[in-house]
Amino acid sequence: MGKIRGAIVVNTDRCKGCGLCVESCPQDVIARGKRVNVHGYPFVEVVKGDACIGCASCAIVCPDGCITVYRKKMEE
Amino acid sequence: MNDVPMHYCPGCSHGVVHKLVAEVIEEMGMSDKAIGVSPVGCAVFAYRYIDIDWQEAAHGRAPAVATGIKRLWPDRLVFTYQGDGDLACIGTAETVHALNRGENITIIFINNAIYGMTGGQMAPTTLLGQKTSTCPYGREASLHGYPLKITEMAAMMEGTCYVTRQSVDTVASIRKAKKAIRKAFQASMEGKGSCLVEIVATCNSGWKLTPVQANKWMEENMFPFYQKGDLKDTI
Amino acid sequence: MKAMADREVTLMKGNEAIARAAIRCGVDGYFGYPITPQSEVIETLALEKPWETTGMVVLQAESEVASINMLYGAAGAGKRAMTSSSSPGVALMQEGIAYMAGAELPGVIVNVQRGGPGLGTIQPSQSDYFQATRGGGNGDYYVIVLAPNSVQEMADFVDLAFELAFKYRIPAMILSDGVIGQMMEKVVLPPFKPRRTEEEIMKECPWATFGCIGGRKPNIITSLELQPEAMEAHNIHLQKKYDEIRRTEVRYETQQCDDADYIIVAFGSAARIAQKAIEIAREEGIKVGLFRPITLWPFPSEQVDAVARGKKGVLVAEINAGQMVEDVRLAINGKEPVEHFGRLGGIVPDPDEIVNALKTKLM
Numbered sequence: 061m062g063k064i065r066g067a068i069v070v071n072t073d074r075c076k077g078c079g080l081c082v083e084s085c086p087q088d089v090i091a092r093g094k095r096v097n098v099h100g101y102p103f104v105e106v107v108k109g110d111a112c113i114g115c116a117s118c119a120i121v122c123p124d125g126c127i128t129v130y131r132k133k134m135e136e
Numbered sequence: 137m138n139d140v141p142m143h144y145c146p147g148c149s150h151g152v153v154h155k156l157v158a159e160v161i162e163e164m165g166m167s168d169k170a171i172g173v174s175p176v177g178c179a180v181f182a183y184r185y186i187d188i189d190w191q192e193a194a195h196g197r198a199p200a201v202a203t204g205i206k207r208l209w210p211d212r213l214v215f216t217y218q219g220d221g222d223l224a225c226i227g228t229a230e231t232v233h234a235l236n237r238g239e240n241i242t243i244i245f246i247n248n249a250i251y252g253m254t255g256g257q258m259a260p261t262t263l264l265g266q267k268t269s270t271c272p273y274g275r276e277a278s279l280h281g282y283p284l285k286i287t288e289m290a291a292m293m294e295g296t297c298y299v300t301r302q303s304v305d306t307v308a309s310i311r312k313a314k315k316a317i318r319k320a321f322q323a324s325m326e327g328k329g330s331c332l333v334e335i336v337a338t339c340n341s342g343w344k345l346t347p348v349q350a351n352k353w354m355e356e357n358m359f360p361f362y363q364k365g366d367l368k369d370t371i
Numbered sequence: 372m373k374a375m376a377d378r379e380v381t382l383m384k385g386n387e388a389i390a391r392a393a394i395r396c397g398v399d400g401y402f403g404y405p406i407t408p409q410s411e412v413i414e415t416l417a418l419e420k421p422w423e424t425t426g427m428v429v430l431q432a433e434s435e436v437a438s439i440n441m442l443y444g445a446a447g448a449g450k451r452a453m454t455s456s457s458s459p460g461v462a463l464m465q466e467g468i469a470y471m472a473g474a475e476l477p478g479v480i481v482n483v484q485r486g487g488p489g490l491g492t493i494q495p496s497q498s499d500y501f502q503a504t505r506g507g508g509n510g511d512y513y514v515i516v517l518a519p520n521s522v523q524e525m526a527d528f529v530d531l532a533f534e535l536a537f538k539y540r541i542p543a544m545i546l547s548d549g550v551i552g553q554m555m556e557k558v559v560l561p562p563f564k565p566r567r568t569e570e571e572i573m574k575e576c577p578w579a580t581f582g583c584i585g586g587r588k589p590n591i592i593t594s595l596e597l598q599p600e601a602m603e604a605h606n607i608h609l610q611k612k613y614d615e616i617r618r619t620e621v622r623y624e625t626q627q628c629d630d631a632d633y634i635i636v637a638f639g640s641a642a643r644i645a646q647k648a649i650e651i652a653r654e655e656g657i658k659v660g661l662f663r664p665i666t667l668w669p670f671p672s673e674q675v676d677a678v679a680r681g682k683k684g685v686l687v688a689e690i691n692a693g694q695m696v697e698d699v700r701l702a703i704n705g706k707e708p709v710e711h712f713g714r715l716g717g718i719v720p721d722p723d724e725i726v727n728a729l730k731t732k733l734m
Contacts (some may be wrong), residue, residue, distance in 0.1 A: 061225030078340075078347040080334025084307060101146065115264055117307045169582040171448065183591045190582035191447045194470050196731035197440035200432070204444025207428045208400050212582055230440070235435035290429070307473065 063134045066114020068106060071126040075103035081118035081127060087111040089116060138187050138221055147254075147347025149337035150179055152304040153246060156314045157217070158186045160321055170213040173198040175222035178252040182217050195323045198225020213325055215242040220261040221251045221312070225288045229261075231286065238295030238329040242320040245250035245332060248339035249358065260284040263361055269344070277347035283361065287334040289365035297329035299368040303336045303349045303359070322342075323371050336362045380559055385525040385551040388558050389455060389481055390415035392526040393427070396533060397566040399450040400428040402441035404460060404544055405708070407493040408549040409483035435460040439480070446476040447592035449534050449572040449579030455481035457549075458499050459490060461507075468542055472609070473489030473594025477536035479529065480514075481545045483552035486717040494717020495549030500694035503534055503546045504668040513613050514665040515543040515620065518638040522556035531563055537575065539616055539730040546667060548690065550640035550719060561628060586598025613669075621674065622665035626655075628678050631660030633729060636675060636699050637688040638664050640719070645688050648725035659729065674703035684708040684733035688725050691715065708733060 068089065073099065081104060082090050089112045093105040106112075114131035137158035144150045161170045167188060174182040176195035184191030193201040198216035204216040216223075223231050223245050233243065250268055251257040257270040261283050265274045276285070291299040298320050302313035313335060320331035336358050339348035382390070390412045393401060403413045413431060421427035432438040438454045445452035456464065457633055461482045471478060482503065486496035488628040515535050517528045525547060532543040536725060568655050573581065596602040612704045628634060637645040642663040652659045662678050664671050679685050683708055687696040696711040712728035 066337050075143055076146035080147055080351070083348050083351075120307050120310050121152065123144065123146075123155075123306075124149055125137065125151070125155060141493075168584050168586065171580050172583060179423070180595060185592065187583070187589050189590045190592070191442070192446060192474075192595055193589070194440060194466055195408055197436065197443075197467070200437040200440035201444035201447070203437075204400070204402065204441035204446075205448045207430060207441075208445045208450040208452070209448055209581055229433055230437055233437065272574055282675070 061088060064114050065132050066112035067130045068118060069130070070102040070104055070106065071129045072097050074124055074125055075101060075126045077102040077104060078123065079104065080123070084117040084121045085108050085111060086115065087118065103114060128130045138185060140184050143181055143329060144178065145341040147338070147340050147350065148178070149245065149248065149304050149335065150308060152286045153244065153313070153335055153346060154182065154185050155243065155336070156304070156310070156317055158175065160255055160318045161186070161188060161213070162186050164318070164321060166321070167215045169211070170215070171209070173202045173205070173214070173216040175216070175218040175221040177222045177248065179217050179219060180253070187287050195227070196222050197230055198227065199230040199239070199241070199243060199359055203234050203237070203239050206241050210240070215321065215324065217244045218246070218258045219252070220245070220247045220249065224260040228286070232289065235290050235330040235332060236293045240324050240327045240329065240332040242324045242333065243302055244317065245334040246337045247362065248337040248342070249283070250342040252339045252342050263357055271351050279290055285362070287332060287367060290332045295330050296332060296368060297370045298331040300332070300366045301334040301336060301362060301364050303340070303354070303364060305354060319371065326369055334362070336364065378559055379387060380557050382557055383522065384411055384555050385522045385547060386483060386553070386581055387415045387666060388412035388418065388522045388526040388560070389529060389545070393453060393531040394419060394421040394425060394663055395561050395563050396530040397425065397451065397564040398453055398529070398533070399566055400430070400434050400445045400452040402430050402438040402445070402452065402454050404432050404435050404438050404456065406460045408459045408485060408495070408552050409455050409457045409481070411527055411552070414483065421462065433530040434548065435463040435518060436467065439464035439616050442469070442478045443467055443471055446471060446478040446491055447474065447580050449576035449581055451567070453479035453481065455483065455667060457483045457485045458487050458496070459527050461499065462502070465508035466515060467512055469506070469512065470594050471542045472506070472508070472512035472514065472706060473510060474592045475540040476542065477533070477540050479532040479536055480543050481543065484546065486715065492717040493549070494611055495640065495719055496691060496717055497548055497641060497689050498669065498691040498694065499546065500691060502669065503544055504698070512609060513668050515539070515541055515616065516546050517543065518546050518665060518667050519551055520639050520642045520663065522551065522554060522558045525551060526558050530564070535620060536673055539612055541612070541616070546639065548640050569626065597620065605710060617669040620666060621671045622728060623671040623674050624663045624665060625678060626661040628660030628662065631658045632683045633657065633659045633733060634662050634679050634682050634685045635659055635688055635725065635729070636662045636664070636685060636695070638695065641690050644722055645725060647722035648688070651722055652726050652729065657729070664695070670698045670702070676702045679703050679707050684710065686725070686729050687711045688720070688728070689713045
């Protein structure tokens with residue numbers, strides 16, 4: 061059976077930096093960065109992209125619909 | 137759901153619930169038959185984010201507005217989206233009577249135990265001991281009365297068919313809340329009676345906590361008093 | 372046979388006439404709450420069961436606040452809906468009427484007035500003139516106000532009010548009172564007019580919230596706008612609409628004004644009493660005419676000014692402490708003397724009292 065690998069893209073302009081996605085991620089893939097966006101919010105960034113399993117928890121809890129999740133089945 | 141950025145504070149539960157309502161309408165194929173009624177409160181602009189027909193009601197009157205629409209367009213999906221101040225305080229009469237008449241509408245009730253839009257005042261659902269700007273030393277029963285469990289009231293009424301209390305703080309709870317909204321919308325379309333879906337929610341700005349802390353506070357303080365689960369299901 | 376039945380003369384109360392006319396005019400929904408002296412409206416509708424014939428919905432709401440908001444919902448969805456109440460109940464409805472005005476919703480509100488202020492009395496009065504003609508709720512707005520003076524006009528004005536309300540997307544009020552509401556009189560009900568079909572509603576009200584059929588852009592009914600420039604633009608748009616209504620929808624009636632030395636201005640039931648007063652005065656050799664505004668807003672200002680020009684005086688007879696007299700004075704602007712006569716607290720004046728007032732105040 062193939063392993064699932066995931067990748068997420070954060071819409072950093074839209075992100076308000078609430079951090080709920082950071083809390084929900086079982087793999088610690090996302091973290092709040094040091095930079096702020098045009099609205100002054102400290103947006104979240106992918107810090108451990110390789111660890112993403114594509115569970116989409118981050119996207120589900122995001123109140124502002126900022127996260128897109130891609131999933132790929134990896135061959136053994 | 138459209139692409140318009142929402143006006144809510146970072147971490148606000150409204151965003152998640154809006155998304156669920158939009159997803160359910162889309163999945164049911166009801167985008168052309170849904171009519172939402174938005175409240176006065178933080179969700180006053182709900183109509184900006186979900187691409188269906190909307191009416192913006194006066195403070196507390198959404199269930200009466202929804203009654204007027206549904207009675208005259210009985211084959212449409214009519215729902216209200218209201219906060220605790222709108223639904224459980226100024227609009228208690230409209231809420232109680234619409235539910236008791238068994239109007240075939242769904243009421244989505246966001247209970248975050250505080251007035252968000254006006255800046256964190258005491259709500260009918262504010263917990264005893266909870267501090268707000270109008271009970272800065274904490275809500276006291278002798279001074280402010282008791283928090284109102286309007287969902288429990290709704291469950292006792294003959295007119296309701298589905299009354300449930302959910303939350304949207306975790307992935308699992310969000311999935312359950314979505315199922316509840318779908319079940320309620322379906323019952324509304326099948327003419328089975330009134331549905332009330334309460335979402336116990338956070339208002340981290342009003343509570344003066346971070347979004348993550350607010351979820352924890354809700355779990356520790358709100359859930360023991362506002363217990364989650366189906367209070368009534370006769371569908 | 373049907374055509375003959377349509378022209379049948381029957382005897383009924385004003386309140387009953389409102390209800391029966393509503394069913395015949397293709398009204399989609401009625402929402403109301405009992406209050407004396409207008410409860411016969413909903414009672415007649417309940418007895419008639421129009422939901423079994425025309426499909427008209429009749430619902431007793433939990434309050435006047437709920438009634439007007441049900442009307443807001445129904446009107447926002449493009450339906451012909453109405454409510455009725457009496458003065459204290461109409462006071463409760465003002466929030467909803469202001470929201471309808473702001474969101475430009477068409478609907479009909481019937482006020483069978485009683486005396487006030489507060490709970491006041493259940494006896495007739497015309498003391499809600501200010502409330503009706505000055506908007507009544509918050510914000511810069513007006514509603515169209517029709518003042519029937521007979522049971523026949525109670526019946527006729529239902530359809531007229533709906534036609535005007537939908538033509539301009541504005542709430543329309545029938546400002547009646549306990550005299551006209553409770554009085555029995557002969558009436559010819561309006562001819563049957565079917566309720567509009569869904570297709571007709573969608574065509575007539577493309578702005579309404581009946582669902583995004585065919586993937587059309589969502590319709591939003593709201594009175595809210597936080598950008599001051601946009602809100603000002605909306606208010607200017609409303610004012611332009613009000614100006615157009617002022618230009619085109621003024622309605623009034625005159626009787627024996629041409630040879631008159633004096634004019635009595637009166638509306639609704641007071642106009643009927645004034646008619647008798649004019650008869651008495653003319654028997655005494657005093658030439659008096661009647662000017663009866665039918666639309667109280669828009670007020671027939673130019674017309675009353677023209678009729679009064681060169682007369683010896685104008686008496687405004689109302690069943691209140693002096694409300695319409697302000698509009699008459701504004702219209703005549705000091706060119707002729709304008710006096711007021713009224714009884715209060717639910718007392719309906721006698722024609723003799725009006726004649727005496729004319730003599731003592733103007734002669």
